[in-house]
Amino acid sequence: MKPITVKNEDGETIEIKYDSEGRIKIRHSDFASKYWGELREHSKLLRHPGFQKFSAAKGLDLNTTMAKELAEKMGGYVVIRGKSYIISVEEIALIHAAIEQAGGIVPNWMTGG
DSSP: OOOOEEEEEOOOOEEEEEETSSOOOHHHHHTTTOOOOOEHHHHTTTOOHHHHHHHHHHTTTOOOOHHHHHHHHHEEEEEEEEEEEEOOHHHHHHHHHHHHHHTTOOOOOOOOO
16 A cells, blocks of 8 residues: 655654554654654553553553543654654544545554554
8 A cells, every 4th residue: 555645734744554454654754754653542542451451450540531531632652663752633633534535444442562
């Protein structure tokens, strides 16, 4: 599949690839523009069984409305060559819209580990 290319509000280029497993990979012109990384969203992390188990063991209840709202506002991140880069809520919305416009489906879960 040929990558989808979009520009964010700052004029930076974001290239997007996705697959049927729900993995979204991006390449961002503002950082590590030669490399692809898998997009991770904080709102989806809260629903990951391993994270829920870890949080419960620490006495944290992340199933509250406030926790879910906070995670939605935190956006996400991508790890490229061992370094994490923050992806804003606006960029995540732009990425999702581009995938949907191309006929893809943005899953409501987190893939990978």
